[in-house]
Amino acid sequence: MSSKHHHLSARTRARLRAADTLFEAEIKGFGSDPDGLRGLAAKRKVVSTRQTGLPAYAEQVVLGVADHIDAINDALAAHSHEWALDRMPATDLVAMRIGAWEILFNDDVPDTVAISEAIAIVRLIGTDKAPAFVNGLLDAIRKDKYTDDDDAS
Numbered sequence: 245m246s247s248k249h250h251h252l253s254a255r256t257r258a259r260l261r262a263a264d265t266l267f268e269a270e271i272k273g274f275g276s277d278p279d280g281l282r283g284l285a286a287k288r289k290v291v292s293t294r295q296t297g298l299p300a301y302a303e304q305v306v307l308g309v310a311d312h313i314d315a316i317n318d319a320l321a322a323h324s325h326e327w328a329l330d331r332m333p334a335t336d337l338v339a340m341r342i343g344a345w346e347i348l349f350n351d352d353v354p355d356t357v358a359i360s361e362a363i364a365i366v367r368l369i370g371t372d373k374a375p376a377f378v379n380g381l382l383d384a385i386r387k388d389k390y391t392d393d394d395d396a397s
Contacts, residue, residue, distance in 0.1 A: 256361060258301035259342055261288075263365050265298065265306050266338035275334070276317060281310035308345045316344045323384040336374045339365040343382045348389060355386045 252260070265288050266275060274280030285306040288298045298306070309316060320340055321329055329337060343362030346353040353361075359382045366374035 254299070255301055256364060258299040259305060259361055259365060260368070261298055261302035262305035262309075262342055263335075263338045263369065265302065266309060266341060267334055267369075270334040270338060275338070276313050278310040278313050281306060281313065285310065305342055305345065308349055309341050312345060312349050313341075315348065316341050319344050319348065319385050319388070320381065323381050323388070333371050333374070335370045336366055336378060339363075339370060339374070340378055340381060343378065344385055347382060347386050355389075359383060359386065 265284055266281070269275045269277075269281055269284050272280075274284075285298065285303055288306075289303055290297055317329060320337075324332070332340075339362045342365065343358045346358035346361070347355050350358075359379060362378050362382055363375045366378050370378070
């Protein structure tokens, strides 16, 4: 791990490991396949290119994304007016999938933290325009979540 990662919290490092795993799946062509994602998570829990297994939270993120990939992709597509998911840089896409999963399906993480962490990931591994794009898209998902909650009550 590079020295710039040493100051990151354990949870942030776990998110980066989850992003690495989701990126690997995307590059290998099964980034939206729940079974493929689950299989890769199981492999990376034991054997990893980093010589240590996936941390527990990274595994939770990858499996959570796998369990909800269709809903996550639908939410991202619904709020991405300029880009189809298959045209997005894979690094940006995986960070947004992590953020969207945390916003929509992980009540243990405040939405603002999920967005900030996704932005931090793309600052490290994404494109130059990624932080603003990720912020806007995930914030739209966050706002939509509360609109849907209001509609349900």
